[in-house]
Amino acid sequence: xxxxxxxxxxxxxxxxxxxxxxxxxxxxxxxxxxxxxxxxxxxxxxxxxxxxxxxxxxxxxxxxxxxxxxxxxxxxxxxxxxxxxxxxxxxxxxxxxxxxxxxxxxxxxxxxxxxxxxxxxxxxxxxxxxxx
Amino acid sequence: xxxxxxxxxxxxxxxxxxxxxxxxxxxxxxxxxxxxxxxxxxxxxxxxxxxxxxxxxxxxxxxxxxxxxxxxxxxxxxxxxxxxxxxxxxxxxxxxxxxxxxxxxxxxxxxxxxxxxxxxxxxxxxxxxxxxxxxxxxxxxxxxxxxxxxxxxxxxxxxxxxxxxxxxxxxxxxxxxxxxxxxxxxxxxxxxxxxxxxxxxxxxxxxxxxxxxxxxxxxxxxxxxxxxxxxxxxxxxxxxxxxxxxxxxxxxxxxxxxxxxxxxxxxxxxxxxxxxxxxxxxxxxxxxxxxxxxxxxxxxxxxxxxxxxxxxxxxxxxxxxxxxxxxxxxxxxxxxxxxxxxxxxxxxxxxxxxxxxxxxxxxxxxxxxxxxxxxxxxxxxxxxxxxxxxxxxxxxxxxxx
Numbered sequence: 001x002x003x004x005x006x007x008x009x010x011x012x013x014x015x016x017x018x019x020x021x022x023x024x025x026x027x028x029x030x031x032x033x034x035x036x037x038x039x040x041x042x043x044x045x046x047x048x049x050x051x052x053x054x055x056x057x058x059x060x061x062x063x064x065x066x067x068x069x070x071x072x073x074x075x076x077x078x079x080x081x082x083x084x085x086x087x088x089x090x091x092x093x094x095x096x097x098x099x100x101x102x103x104x105x106x107x108x109x110x111x112x113x114x115x116x117x118x119x120x121x122x123x124x125x126x127x128x129x130x131x132x
Numbered sequence: 133x134x135x136x137x138x139x140x141x142x143x144x145x146x147x148x149x150x151x152x153x154x155x156x157x158x159x160x161x162x163x164x165x166x167x168x169x170x171x172x173x174x175x176x177x178x179x180x181x182x183x184x185x186x187x188x189x190x191x192x193x194x195x196x197x198x199x200x201x202x203x204x205x206x207x208x209x210x211x212x213x214x215x216x217x218x219x220x221x222x223x224x225x226x227x228x229x230x231x232x233x234x235x236x237x238x239x240x241x242x243x244x245x246x247x248x249x250x251x252x253x254x255x256x257x258x259x260x261x262x263x264x265x266x267x268x269x270x271x272x273x274x275x276x277x278x279x280x281x282x283x284x285x286x287x288x289x290x291x292x293x294x295x296x297x298x299x300x301x302x303x304x305x306x307x308x309x310x311x312x313x314x315x316x317x318x319x320x321x322x323x324x325x326x327x328x329x330x331x332x333x334x335x336x337x338x339x340x341x342x343x344x345x346x347x348x349x350x351x352x353x354x355x356x357x358x359x360x361x362x363x364x365x366x367x368x369x370x371x372x373x374x375x376x377x378x379x380x381x382x383x384x385x386x387x388x389x390x391x392x393x394x395x396x397x398x399x400x401x402x403x404x405x406x407x408x409x410x411x412x413x414x415x416x417x418x419x420x421x422x423x424x425x426x427x428x429x430x431x432x433x434x435x436x437x438x439x440x441x442x443x444x445x446x447x448x449x450x451x452x453x454x455x456x457x458x459x460x461x462x463x464x465x466x467x468x469x470x471x472x473x474x475x476x477x478x479x480x481x482x483x484x485x486x487x488x489x490x491x492x493x494x495x496x497x498x499x500x501x502x503x504x505x506x507x508x509x510x511x512x513x514x515x516x517x518x519x520x521x522x523x524x525x526x527x528x529x530x531x532x533x
Contacts, residue, residue, distance in 0.1 A: 005365070005368070005374040005375075005378070005379075007378060008378060010350060011350070011352060011378050014327065014389050014390055014393040014394075015388055015389060015390075016388055016389060016390045017388060018386045018387065018388045026388075027390060039375070041375050044324075044348055046324050046325065046348065047324055047325050047348045047349075049325070050323075050324055050325025051325050051350070054325075054327065054393070096375075118365075119378075119379070120361060120365075120379050120380060120381055121380050121381065122380075122381040122382075123380060123381065123382040123388040124356060124381050124382055124383055125383075125386055130386050
């Protein structure tokens with residue numbers, strides 16, 4: 001079986017379209033996945049705890065939902081999550097264990113579509129499209 | 133006597149090594165993963181040709197040189213920054229009593245203009261024979277003495293490993309030397325939960341080293357070349373790091389990342405010989421600065437030309453500021469002076485205190501990027517610079533009035 005890899009939702013949460021004129025409205029990118037991979041990753045509560053504050057929570061929930069992997073993730077972050085291992089494990093699963101192998105990412109403002117092929121998103125812009 | 137101690141340490145390590153190939157890794161060193169020992173044929177820099185006669189006038193110089201040598205522990209750390217090339221051809225045989233030895237010598241910098249490597253090697257060899265009564269054996273010595281002289285260090289040591297420090301079982305397609313990659317990663321201050329980006333990752337060497345040593349971070353690699361990305365993917369697969377490192381196709385001058393989303397950027401900036409850096413280094417730095425969090429670190433490998441360009445650029449900024457003519461589009465500003473610093477103290481949170489202390493007296497290279505350290509390294513035929521920057525808070529800079 002050929003080894004696959006894919007884009008994780010943790011990373012998706014950092015991606016923003018760089019199409020000219022789009023600015024902050026280029027986030028978050030809409031995911032359309034034709035092939036998803038779920039694979040176990042070692043759970044590290046420290047890692048997850050530090051990642052959560054860096055995430056745009058609403059965007060994360062939306063992305064997880066669009067992939068069908070919402071898995072009881074609360075729509076809002078509650079206080080004291082650092083000590084809730086159950087919660088951290090759910091976040092761990094959504095952030096790290098769900099990968100998009102094939103599909104597309106779409107800029108919400110310009111509509112520009114970026115393909116994901118063999119786990120690698122192609123976000124290269126042409127000179128005309130680029131911001132600078 | 134230093135030499136005796138060094139040789140006895142070497143001897144004890146040798147005994148450990150004659151066990152099965154799974155060699156234990158000493159804490160600070162970077163070694164090959166020896167599951168599949170691939171004996172590489174390695175270049176030996178210069179080997180000594182032993183003349184029969186002693187040369188008296190060289191002996192005095194020799195004793196000066198002996199004064200300079202570092203002890204074995206420091207020398208191990210130097211191996212990380214400088215190349216060490218070992219003889220990988222045969223198993224070392226133990227000789228009871230008298231040791232046989234060979235001197236491998238490498239000189240660079242100004243000393244290379246005064247002495248040839250043969251001269252240095254000869255002098256050391258003679259001294260060792262006189263001191264210890266060892267016999268020289270060029271083909272199959274039990275002990276190899278490695279000498280590296282350059283403008284900064286004099287290193288005298290005994291190589292402990294068969295394979296070069298940089299060899300990696302998991303690298304299928306080699307790019308940057310792994311020891312350099314590891315050094316850059318170690319300068320980068322990768323904490324748990326950090327987001328680490330290499331926006332010109334090529335074959336992924338830097339990310340591989342970083343992810344192996346600091347696994348509890350998130351690694352992103354990007355390149356514009358499909359062939360490089362395929363090679364990187366192969367390397368990741370080989371190393372079993374597909375879960376930790378994610379690859380993207382995008383350009384360093386147009387990073388599709390939110391501002392202040394990345395904690396660490398480490399990159400080998402293309403040198404122009406192998407790759408073309410089409411875009412200006414300034415637009416590269418601009419984007420890197422944008423996506424980096426305050427307090428975040430950038431570690432770059434720069435060619436001599438590029439390094440010089442940035443140094444000149446930094447110097448010229450200071451001239452601009454003193455003339456109070458800030459026409460630079462990137463708004464380079466004058467660094468805050470001592471009185472201002474005290475006033476700002478209350479506004480800056482404690483996490484920035486450390487950054488500020490470190491940045492004292494440092495001029496901003498670029499916007500809010502401040503140079504922290506710079507190390508010259510040898511890449512074999514060429515030399516390069518590992519340059520580290522930190523992003524400071526905008527409030528720590530002062531606008532010229």
